[in-house]
Amino acid sequence: MLIQIEGVLTADQVIDFRRRLSEAAWVDGKVTAGAQSAQAKHNLQIPEDAPVARELGEIILGALGRHETFVSAALPLRVFPPLFNRYDVGMGFDTHVDNSIRFAGPVRYRTDVSATLFLSDPDDYEGGELIVEDSYGEHAVKLPAGDLVLYPASSLHRVAPITSGSRWASFFWMQSMVREDARRALLFDMDNAIRALSTQVGQADPSVVALAGAYHNLIRMWAEV
Numbered sequence: 001m002l003i004q005i006e007g008v009l010t011a012d013q014v015i016d017f018r019r020r021l022s023e024a025a026w027v028d029g030k031v032t033a034g035a036q037s038a039q040a041k042h043n044l045q046i047p048e049d050a051p052v053a054r055e056l057g058e059i060i061l062g063a064l065g066r067h068e069t070f071v072s073a074a075l076p077l078r079v080f081p082p083l084f085n086r087y088d089v090g091m092g093f094d095t096h097v098d099n100s101i102r103f104a105g106p107v108r109y110r111t112d113v114s115a116t117l118f119l120s121d122p123d124d125y126e127g128g129e130l131i132v133e134d135s136y137g138e139h140a141v142k143l144p145a146g147d148l149v150l151y152p153a154s155s156l157h158r159v160a161p162i163t164s165g166s167r168w169a170s171f172f173w174m175q176s177m178v179r180e181d182a183r184r185a186l187l188f189d190m191d192n193a194i195r196a197l198s199t200q201v202g203q204a205d206p207s208v209v210a211l212a213g214a215y216h217n218l219i220r221m222w223a224e225v
Helices: 011-022 035-040 051-065 068-074 181-201 206-222
Strands: 003-005 076-079 083-087 092-096 101-104 107-110 113-118 125-127 130-134 137-141 148-152 157-159 162-165 167-176
Touching: 003 068, 011 051, 035 092, 051 068, 051 076, 051 083, 051 167, 068 076, 068 148, 068 181, 107 167, 130 148, 181 206
Parallel strands: none
Antiparallel strands: 003 148, 076 167, 083 167, 092 157, 101 107, 113 148, 113 167, 125 162, 130 137, 130 157
16 A cells, blocks of 8 residues: 655745755665665665754654544554655665664564655656555655655665755654554545545444444454554
């Protein structure tokens, strides 16, 4: 399931993020890569423990917590503290799968869902598409600054080489309450249908109540909390 979430950050927030990140020290992005990914990864990154990364990450987490579409799609149990990367000309990230387990201090995160929050507009750079593979083929993603894409962390994916400009983004992972992508997709579709129906007939309509009950019972059946 690949889902675009619009307007996680406002235009003013993106400008502030870019200003603050431009003043920070960038390091080789291989510092957070696993053994296989390190061979494929060619970018720059803000160190995980940099104060600016923590401060901006908290802003992102606050925005996500207020975003109904994100909560419905990811059903997050834990969200890994957001990281920040940059791809300049000639940089890219060859095909890889994200590490299954990430550590933030003593806390372990199972990476069920991957996220990229774009901090550069598509006109700012050439190349740099996030390309996600699934059973239907390849999907190239290049979103406006402030928008987010969610996709299964188990997916093969890559970042196409930059041919001009620079691509800045935040990236992170979620451990979902519902481990399997197919089940999360079903629940997301069901939640959207319930919302649409409730606007037509009202939340107290028996059909809405019954569907909402089925939705929550499925979560009870599948959730790991």
